[in-house]
Amino acid sequence: MSSQFDELKRQVMESQVWQSIFRHGYEDTPRNRILMVSGNVWLHLHPSKVRKHATRLRFTWCMGGITFLMYLVTVVTGVYLMFYYRPVAEYAYADIKYLEFDMPFGMLMRNMHRWAAHGMVIAVWLHMFRVFMTGSYKPPREFNWVVGVLLLVLTLLLSFTGYLLPWDQLAIWAVSVGSNMGRATPLLGYEGPFNEVLGVNPIYDARAFLFGGGEIGAHTLLRFYILHCIFIPLVTSLFLAVHFWRIRRDGFSGPAL
Amino acid sequence: MAEMGSAATRVEVTLKKATGPGDDKVHTWPNLVRAEFLCTLFVMIFLLLWSLLVDAPLEEPADPGRTPNPSKAPWYFLGLQEILVFFDPWHAGVVAPTFIIMGLMVIPYIDINPKGNGYYTFKERKYEIITFIFGFHVLWISTIIIGTFVRGPGWNWFWPWEVWDAHLVEALTNQDLPYLVGIRDYWTAAVFGLSLIIGFFVLGTAAMYWWVVWLKGREFMQRWGAARFFLTSFLTLNMIAVVIKMLLRHILNVKYILVTPWINV
Numbered sequence: 001m002s003s004q005f006d007e008l009k010r011q012v013m014e015s016q017v018w019q020s021i022f023r024h025g026y027e028d029t030p031r032n033r034i035l036m037v038s039g040n041v042w043l044h045l046h047p048s049k050v051r052k053h054a055t056r057l058r059f060t061w062c063m064g065g066i067t068f069l070m071y072l073v074t075v076v077t078g079v080y081l082m083f084y085y086r087p088v089a090e091y092a093y094a095d096i097k098y099l100e101f102d103m104p105f106g107m108l109m110r111n112m113h114r115w116a117a118h119g120m121v122i123a124v125w126l127h128m129f130r131v132f133m134t135g136s137y138k139p140p141r142e143f144n145w146v147v148g149v150l151l152l153v154l155t156l157l158l159s160f161t162g163y164l165l166p167w168d169q170l171a172i173w174a175v176s177v178g179s180n181m182g183r184a185t186p187l188l189g190y191e192g193p194f195n196e197v198l199g200v201n202p203i204y205d206a207r208a209f210l211f212g213g214g215e216i217g218a219h220t221l222l223r224f225y226i227l228h229c230i231f232i233p234l235v236t237s238l239f240l241a242v243h244f245w246r247i248r249r250d251g252f253s254g255p256a257l
Numbered sequence: 258m259a260e261m262g263s264a265a266t267r268v269e270v271t272l273k274k275a276t277g278p279g280d281d282k283v284h285t286w287p288n289l290v291r292a293e294f295l296c297t298l299f300v301m302i303f304l305l306l307w308s309l310l311v312d313a314p315l316e317e318p319a320d321p322g323r324t325p326n327p328s329k330a331p332w333y334f335l336g337l338q339e340i341l342v343f344f345d346p347w348h349a350g351v352v353a354p355t356f357i358i359m360g361l362m363v364i365p366y367i368d369i370n371p372k373g374n375g376y377y378t379f380k381e382r383k384y385e386i387i388t389f390i391f392g393f394h395v396l397w398i399s400t401i402i403i404g405t406f407v408r409g410p411g412w413n414w415f416w417p418w419e420v421w422d423a424h425l426v427e428a429l430t431n432q433d434l435p436y437l438v439g440i441r442d443y444w445t446a447a448v449f450g451l452s453l454i455i456g457f458f459v460l461g462t463a464a465m466y467w468w469v470v471w472l473k474g475r476e477f478m479q480r481w482g483a484a485r486f487f488l489t490s491f492l493t494l495n496m497i498a499v500v501i502k503m504l505l506r507h508i509l510n511v512k513y514i515l516v517t518p519w520i521n522v
Contacts, residue, residue: 036286046289049282053376055289062296069297073304093318100315111308119304121333125393132364132389135373135382142365149361156333163331169316169323177338178330181350192347193520216321253375257281 045244047251054252059134063127067155068240070120074158077113078229080105085165087225089218092167117159124155136253144246147239154236161228167221175224176216182207326410326423335404336397342412343502345521353499360392360492367485392496431512434505450515454522457501461494462487 012018024035034048053059084099084106086092099106128148131137137145164175183189187198188206195205203214212219330338340349372381379386409415410423434453435446466486470478478486505511515522 030284033284033286037284037290043286043290046285048285050285050289052281052283052288055283055292057292057296062292065293065296066300069300073301089319096315107312108308111311111313112304114313115307115311116304118332128361129393132393133377133386134375135378136375137365138368138371138374139365145365146362149358152361153358159333160331166315167319169319169325170314172319172321173325173328174331177328178334181337181346184346185351186347189347189351192351255376256374 045248047248050252051254053254061126061130063123063130067120067123067127070116070123071236071240073116074113074120075233077109077116080109081113082229087165087222089167089221092165092221096166096168117162120155121159124152128152134253138253141246141250141253144243144250147243147246151236151239151243154232154239158228158232158236161224161232164221164224165228172216175220179207179210179216182210327408327412329404329408332401332405335408336400339400339404339408340499340503343499343506347520348522356492356495357392357397360495363488363492364389367489369481369485388493388496396496396499431506431510433513433516434509434511435514435516437509437511447515447517450513450517450522454515457498458491458494461497462490465490465493 023039024032026032037043037046037048081099084103085095096110099110101107103109131145131148160175160178163178164171183205184192185206186192187194188200189195190200190202190205190207192206200206202208208214210220210223211217212223329335337349337354340353343349344353368382368385370382370385372378373385406417407414409419409421411425411427413425413427415421433446433450435449438449440446440449466478469481469486502511502514505514513521
């Protein structure tokens, strides 16, 4: 019986189909260990060998990885939410209720989306703190720190634009308070210093540009929806690619040998 | 003989490169991938349990005509909302965040200390770490905690064990600093305020210059360069200024230092 099974296994694993998919064996050999990483489109984000300290949690806190994981969770759960949500003032709130009470796993998906978003903000701050404490921004990695600061800003913007979408009292007032700062921008804001220089007015200033109109309303909802679901995720993905690529090129930081 | 010596050195260098101390490397699979996998697993279990137990908030439908009191920004911006108590919106909401972002971005360029690259150390980078912890933990995180947990209706201060009283009236006894010191004339007050602010930055920069020279020597100051020095002192003085303004408000009820028809600081 067991020999028949072995025979079948051998036939499957030596078949053209199997070998076209899996290019290396299971055995724990140095060659396979390297192929596991270099032959895998996701894992080859990593070099096939890393310095020992870089695998330690007490060095990295795994915070960069957790930030990225939270980003992926929000992408997956966010796509699920998009199936049921319409960014229209008349429907948005009802859609959230519908999602919470009638859709399979709707409440869970919404909870995971929101908590992962908060988690991402916390993780990205802790990641920044860790990178500072290990001095990992020092040459040659200066510019990757700058990219990281941009990603921090993008994380906050992602979370902020998403805050409006449930279209409840919490949403519009939190976003109003946050965006009122735009109205106070020097030169560009209607209530900011030197506003008369450029002739800005309540429906044509920095906040109106963000809101898509003079007051927060249906137009703002659509604008924030597109920023939240398409524009900022695209920009974030581009900067993530640069961020990861540069880590790969410069290697993990570590004490001199 | 000299020929042989250099050949020997070359061989030695080649050997060092191949087997020398550069080789504390381990295979990514399984060493790093296992750590990442376990980390992912624990975080996902935690997130799933948390999401099963705690529902995301959803209040009543949006009503632009009914402003809740207090209206709070998302929690990660509450540090900025908290400093609105001390600064005008153009300052707290636009200038301060711009300085924070720019300040974070220039860190790798103003920090020329070659030590502490890739390992934890406090001894070798005391001042960098103290400055960062002051900015990140003391200013940013603590103002977020204040804004989240101790600010109630009217943005008044309520301890977590106190009941929010929406009708609490706090006497507004704030006055501008020039008025406090007895200046009643408008233009004298403006000149006084402006001189204080310019004086703070000029004297602060000078003090920082002498302090760095005393601490690190002239040779370091030359290596550091004018651009790095002025950027560092400007950003550091801004952080200190936030604390000074907070203390002036809390202790002396000072509203503005500089009062003009265009801007107030």
